[in-house]
Amino acid sequence: MKTARTSPRAKVVAGLFAGIGGLELGFAKAGYHSSILCEIDPVAQHILRAKFPGAEIVGDVKELKTVGACDVLCAGFPCQDLSSSGHKVGINGDRSSLIDEVFRLLESSEARWVVVENVRFMLHLNGGEAMRRVxxxxxxxxxxxxxxxxNSQAFGVPQRRHRVYFVASKSEDPREVLLSDEGLSEDVDGDDISISDHIGFYWTEGAYASGLSRNAIPPLKSGSTIGIPSPPAIYFPNGMVGTPTIQDAERLQGFEADWTKSAEEVGKPSARWRLLGNSVTVPVSEWLAGRLNDPRPYDSSADKPIGSKWPHAAWSIGGRRYQSNVSDRPVSRVAVDIGNFLLHPAKPLSRRAIDGFLRRANKGNLKFPIGFLEALSQFSKNIAQ
Known part of the structure; x- marks a missing residue:
């Protein structure tokens, strides 16, 4: 007599500071199910309800008593106090200090794995104070x-986006998840940018930073130095200067186009840019989830104890802290030129926006590719004609 075959239990994710679900979507693509998603922003909540209909959506993490039974606890905790473009308050700021709520909930959680994500600047801000806290x-x-x-760019999206990812476990070896893969390095961030390339840059900056990126955009952000969430600009080799559409920006984060469209039902369209800038690149989280399903041995024989500064990669087993020499590219995927990636025509940057960038750039001491500022100036003049 044949017996019924029992289907394997779907692995469960609990998401804190879920935003629009970048971490959780990546895990869903790897076979996980989101049981509870905690997010205080009502516009982001609206998106989560539309995209994760089986998950319980809750608000303030401070009022959350438990995350329930889960295999993985994800937390892309607020970065505003740690970002290089923010107020740089640090880990004790009102928002980034919410990492302590993660540890409060872990005290009663049986999650096998914990995944935490935040900005690169936390490695350096206030001497790495945030790293010590985590x-x-x-x-x-x-x-x-x-x-x-x-770097998200290693995963085939033309966005130069560096983020720090933590993986932790009481019973497993997190090195076999996060450090065992190593991709081939590509010279996509080199200094040899020229006006024959597509050049991504922050049109809202220019004096002290510009985010110049060859054939890619710098990181999508939730805000800017002029106080509004806005996409980076792209200089095209034909002299045009424009910004990607929100649909292409969503794709640059690994979402399907119009993933955030439902936000316009309850908020301003500009909220989509803010939420997208705060999110996690989906292919990175999908890779992480895949490694949780299939850990690989890690060779630590060349690793040395951590020195006075936080390195780009490190680990600890049983309280012993070591630095790792792995790169920021755990996979080798073909780099895609932003010009070939875009599915929609870029929106031309306004004369006011270009002239503002040029004023700031001419006052600062940043170096730009030969002919770059002149090309922007010419595009501004063409707009006026």
Whole structure:
């Protein structure tokens, strides 16, 4: 007599500071199910309800008593106090200090794995104070941990976006998830940018930073130095200067086009840019989830104890802290030129926006590719004609 075959239990994710679901969507693509998503922003909540209909959506993390039974706890905790473009308050700021809520909930959680994400600047801000806060929190609760700086551009999207990813577990070796893969390095961030390339840059800056990126855009952000969420600009080799559409920006984060469209039902269209800038690149989280399903041995024989500064990658087993020499590219995927990636025509940048960038650039001391500022000036003049 044949017996019924029992289907394997779907692995469960609980998401804190879920935003628009970048971490959780990547895990869903790897076979996980989101049980609970905690997000305080009502516009983001609206998107989560539309895209994760089976998940419980809750608000303030401070009022959350438990995340329930889950295999993985994800937390892309607020970065505003840690970002290089923010107020740089640090980990003690009102928003980024919410990482402590993650550790509070972990005290009663049986999650096998923990995945935490935040901005690159936390490695350096206030001497790495935020890194110490996160790592001390894990070790206080008895977790082994590993972290790695990862560039989204390694995953085939033309966005130069570096983020720090932590993986921690009480029972497993996080190195076998986060550090065992190593991709081939590509010279996509080189200094040899020329006006024959597509050049991504922050048109809202110019004096102290510009985010110049060859054949890619710099990181999508939730805000800017002029106080509004806005996409980076792209200089095209034919002299045109414009910004990607929101649909292409969503694709640059690994979402399907119009993933955030439902936000316009409850908020301003500009909210889509803010939420997208705060999100996690989906192919990175999908890779992470895949490694949780299939860990690989990690060779630590060349690793040395961490020095006075936080390296780009490190780990700790049983309280011993070591730095790793892995790169920011755990996979080798073909780099895509932003000009070939876009599916929609870029929106031409206004004369006012270009002239504002040029004023700031001419006052500062940043170096730009030969002919770049002149090409922007010419495009501005063409707009006026």
């Amino acid at each position: 790592i001390d929190g894990f070790e206080r609760l008895g977790y082994n941990w590993a972290y790695r700086l990862i």
